[in-house]
Amino acid sequence: MDYFFKLFLSGTAKGSIYALIALGYTMVYGIIQLINFAHGEVYMIGGFTALIFGGFFYTMGMSVWMVLLLSVILAVLFSAAFGFTIERIAYRPLRNKPRLSALISAIGMSMILQNFVLLAQTEKYLSYPSYLPEIAFLQPFRQYINSTQFIILIVTALIMVFLTVLIKYTRIGKAMRATAQDKDMAQLVGVNINQVISITFIIGSALAAVGGVLICSYMGQINYYIGFVAGIKAFVAAVLGGIGSIPGAVLGSFILGWTESLGTGYISSDYEDAFAFIILILILVLKPDGILGKNQKQKV
Amino acid sequence: MNIDGNAILVIENLSMVFGGLRAIDTVSMYIKKGEIAALIGPNGAGKTTIFNCITGVYTPTEGTISISRNGTASGEKLHKIEGLKPNVINQMGLARTFQNIRLFNKMSVLENVMIGRHNSLKAGIVHAILRDSHTKEEEQRVIEESYEILKKLNLHMYVNEMACNLPYGAQRRLEIARALATDPFLLLLDEPVAGMNPQETKELEETINIIRDQEKVTILLIEHDMSLVMNVSERIYVLDYGRLIAEGSPLEIKGNSEVIKAYLGE
């Protein structure tokens, strides 16, 4: 039982890592139906930016807290700016074009960003310092969950609540949903869709940066390629939960995390991903619109 | 239910529930071979939902729907069709049009009708690849047949146009042509004249009569344009809040006080 509990908790931790990326992913995906392959790269850039500024401030002799605060804020700002710029360059010109065209543009953008960081920084893995504090009351439970995992879990929960509230109840949230469903009509009720889409990218990318800092701190390393793998998993989680559903993305991520963890623990990690994908297939065959997805069936 | 005549479609105690909403509530009705019948009622009464149940888009919550190609009077048994897939139901001889036009917009008018003839052809993948003389003939034949159907609906002048470039009225007629191409014995028309001007409505009225008389296709239509309903239909069913509130000839319906109150006004 203890073993199960441990596995369950490590699945939860893993799930919250996926969720942190999947949340921003699903948001962009929900609004403009674009599988934003570059999202993983923004997450990577967020991690790098924080590392760079962190290193800079640290050598300037600032306190650890200040370093943490400033580097996270700057990472968020720069990633948001990246998200905004990416949308302007690579996606906006394709707004009214076939969906697959924008997908290709996203893949191209992902390649550019990856190789840009590879060239401008380094191809090597870099050690990622953790400025995150150790939480004292968790020390006795280290076997089960460590401080960073705990912080990731909390942040994921907070972001989920924040996004849910944002999308469900705020004015901009309503505008986002309307834009997602019918862009022309949204304009006809007074929504500035360019602004809405930009804001969506800004928020999504800012979240990716938060994910970048936290997850890199947890892994203790960073490299220009970490975004691709993470992006794919996040995409899977987001679709599993139901396209465009914020709680769905989180639930989908946890289900992936649990499946992988329990599958590893009781069967074999050789097929870790396979378990996740089999669960995905089973769930989608039973619920073709994802776990929390709305039935998209058209009325005729 | 008590069927008076040679029924080809029999609906018994049909109900359709969406969440908590009973969109159709124990409706029983039938259609006689060779007639033009109409289904009318206020907005949201459940008319389109009945069409959707008949054609397999929805599986009804309760009740049965059965068909008999030659009519019950011929001694032919009724076949249950509820819950079957739309394509299967179409192959059994039921064809429909949609309330919101659903043409294959980027295909030509001719091709739209050719799609309707899909099941009257046999060529499969192997034939497609080999393209033997038999397949070529078949393709040739379907083009000619499709053109004939277009002619009947007075659409032949548009034959090579893209469907989306047709005037609205012509698009509605093309939907009918496409449905006819599947060789149905019963044609279900959902608001065939919506969005048409009075002139076009008159023309369609004629077309409907021609289809029934020449093609021997039974017709059930939904329509809010009372001039059309009263002119063409022989029998009318009236639906309100998912329930049948009246049935009868146009004259009877016109005078029915409940129908006037719920639907016709004045």
Next chain:
Amino acid sequence: SGGQDAGTIKIGVAGAHSGDLASYGLPSVNAAKLVVESINAKGGINGRKIELVIEDDQCKPELATNAASKLVSNNVVAVIGHICSGATKSALGIYKDSKIITISPSATNPPLTQSGEYPNFFRTIAPDDAQAKLAANFLAKTLKLKTIAVLHDKGDYGKGFAELVKQFAEAQGVTVALFEGVNPGAPDYSAVVNKIGNAKVDGVVWGGYHPEASKLVQQMKDKGMNIPFISDDGVKDNTFIEVAGKYAEGVYATGPMDTTSNPLAIQAAEEHKKKFGEEPGAFFLNAYAATLAITNAIAKAGSADYDKVSAALRSEYVDTPLGKISFDQKGDVIGFGFSVFQVKNGKYVELK
């Protein structure tokens, strides 16, 4: 064979220079550049300058054949590379028939030399079985472990090493309680770490590279597991210590014998820092040695003739950052073997 272009001697450098494995391929490009620069600065070999032809294969077999045929049509006399064993295998078929010497700094798959299929193949790294044997002996005899867990990254190299360790360890009476692959690149390995804890083993063997290794040791120590962690030369890399930091302490890794005190190694690292502004990466020294070996052999052979050069590789010893090396008949490196290392105070220390 090629190299008739009287002006220059062309040498190819092939491996993963983009994609997820670029970090293993790019250091060898840097190494080759440094060596060639210094040789050219001294006037080249026998008066002829050396020119590098660099080709990317992303470690993919089908791209490796293209890279190889590109190099062949460019008339290179030798190739430093490829990096991954798989890509090396598919490229070797082409080099062999075109009589082009191939020296890989990193392809450790045993059959590459041992099968005798590829007489043109050399490497400045020992094959997996040598290191696996060393690791197995070490854990059974020195550490006296009874039950171990063997993990790998499912890759050609890591899994190959892991399988061999398992085989050699079992032959010595060690029980392998757990043998599993994990996903490289995953953010978290706590599930498999829990599984190791549950299996009650007294040692863990890792076959694979350092990014995963550092996550594994970190997460093991985090869960209070203080059992020996033994790995391969994919981990015997300073980046591992950089990345894993305090968690690296006590980790064992087999790897090329310690050459840090070798003046050439020190010099090579300095050159790298000077030119590229950072510490060299994986397989840098091996590639450096490979380049020195091939250029030396060409110089000694007096021409770029295939037979003469390969004979020279087999007979001549050359001073490299790895020590004084030569190659045996099969193409494996002589004079440079493996030892077991342990991280002590943030440094790999060779265990005698």
Next chain:
Amino acid sequence: MAVMEIKNISTFYGNIQALHDISISVEEGEIVTLIGANGAGKTTTLMSICGITPVRSGEIYLDGKNITKISPHKIVEMGVSQVPEGRRIFPQLTVAENLDMGAFLRNDKDGIKQDMEEVFFLFPRLAERRNQAGGTLSGGEQQMLAISRALMARPRILLLDEPSLGLAPLIVQHIFEIIKKINEERKTTIFLVEQNANMALKIAHKGYVLQNGSIKITDTAENLLSNEEVRKAYLGL
């Protein structure tokens, strides 16, 4: 001065010209109707006014201000609201949320609430369906919702594209009464496109007849009703 002045606009879809040099002027408080056969360009005219299909030449003025190159949401901000062809209900939003979107640019919470109650009073059917997803409504219900959504904006100028399409006879009369009422009570200017030309001309002050993308006839509604050409082509008489 005219509230809305369309001067010689031409609109294209790619390289196909849909509108040829159209000029229309709408006075404050008027009901103006635009009639024409299918494909004449009525919908295109409305979409051009709102900036969804931008015009290639000519100008559109609102209160004397040139809005030709202004983005659609800004035009809506100036008090223009549209009931578009095909209803364009937000399918995944509920009826209430759709109405809320109609009032997107308004800030007066109480006013919005009040207007919503009023809309539910006008169309009791919508009140019953308040929490149903817009996409699952019946055709006629969607039409009612589209009209209500436009009303929620409390526009100064209301553009209606075939509002009676797909509605039951009783509701059709009701709709035209509502149009007349908001024109009279709220002083809303109305630009009405209708197939049901008979009804439209009965409530309108002025009418334009569009043919193949050009204005063919301009006259008062009364005159148009008795115009022989119009009677034959558009009234089916």
Next chain:
Amino acid sequence: MKSRTLFSELVKAMGNGLWFLILLFPLMIMKVSVVGGKALITFRWGFAPVVFIVSTILSFLWKRALMWNEHRQDKIPSETLSYKVKSVLQGYFKNPVIKKLSTLILLVFVVSFPFLFGMYHTNVMITAFIYVILALGLNIVVGLGGLLNLGYAAFFAVGAYTYGFLWKYAGPSFISAGIDTGWLFWIALPLAGIIATIFGILLSLPVLRLRGDYLAIITLAFGEIVRMVLQNSGQITGGATGISLIPRPWFFGMKLAPKQAAVYIYYIVVVLVIFTIYVVRRIEDSRVGRALEAMREDEIACQAMGIDLVRNKLITFALGAFFAGIAGVVLAAQTTYINPDSFTLWESIMVLMAIVIGGTGSIPGAIGGAMLLKLLPEYFRPLAQYRMLIYGVAMILVIIFKSDGLLPRHRKQYTFDEKLDSNASAGAGK
């Protein structure tokens, strides 16, 4: 007036330059290296003016290009230069002599290619042609069927491993029986097609009721599962080490040197490409193709016309899988070595990119897209480490300025010639 707008455009471009300077500051100007657990930052101020000037210029050009692109389709096509050129060319090619002649020239060129350009280019061409087969196959699924498939590499793997297994398990008995192992290729080729087709059918059966991206993700999952099985079942599949020394195809019992073998495989793959084009064209242009067209437009209406969607989708999946299987065999024969790394998700994405960039649904597009995607990076080799960066830029440029693809689809439309009326003729259309 004109100079003022130009001036304001320039000012705007400089603003953008500044924006990019700030945006790229941490990654371009600052550089991190971690030593002893501490991140050290060096500043590369030299990059700052470069970033500013380059992005100012690029931003100015970009605006211009976008504007030009937007107004391009406003022109009446018959008045544009490209149309005129095209129609003149079309006029030429209508001429049967010229048509035959140009086909002949093309054929001669393709046939003599290996002798004109040597082994490297021949090898590159083989890889490109393998991708052409893949792209044409996936085009059936995505372009004709409208089904987004992100697991296509799985079928490619099935083909390659069919050959691999045949070699691994039947090879020894061939050798001991004294039969030339080169025969195996010719057995593998049809067998792989069949097995891949069966896989296509089996895998797609449970998932075909899914739509859009849900289908995409589930095919992605299938693709990854297949790869994982290949990677992890080491005893059977050779695991990550793969299967090596796969024989090249038999050629009248001759042992071919790599150079000759490349030429030989080149011809085989050319024949296969022609075969694939032939089959895909015929299918597209048939009753089945028509139904697929309709299905892509409107599934509900299509079903109401009596068309069985599941059956149609199954056909597209199976056909697509068939061609991937065949391509896999050629890959195995060319590289003589296969391992799971050649069949990753990235491979599926590349094939998808090929058809979208070429023009979804278009046969010339699939061919052009696959060639471009495979040849560009090969011929970008001189760009060294900038290769993949520039490749990404090229993708984006192509897709933004030709968003329907380089050679967009012009479907042959069924038409009816009214002049002939009742003795009607089916016509080759527009």
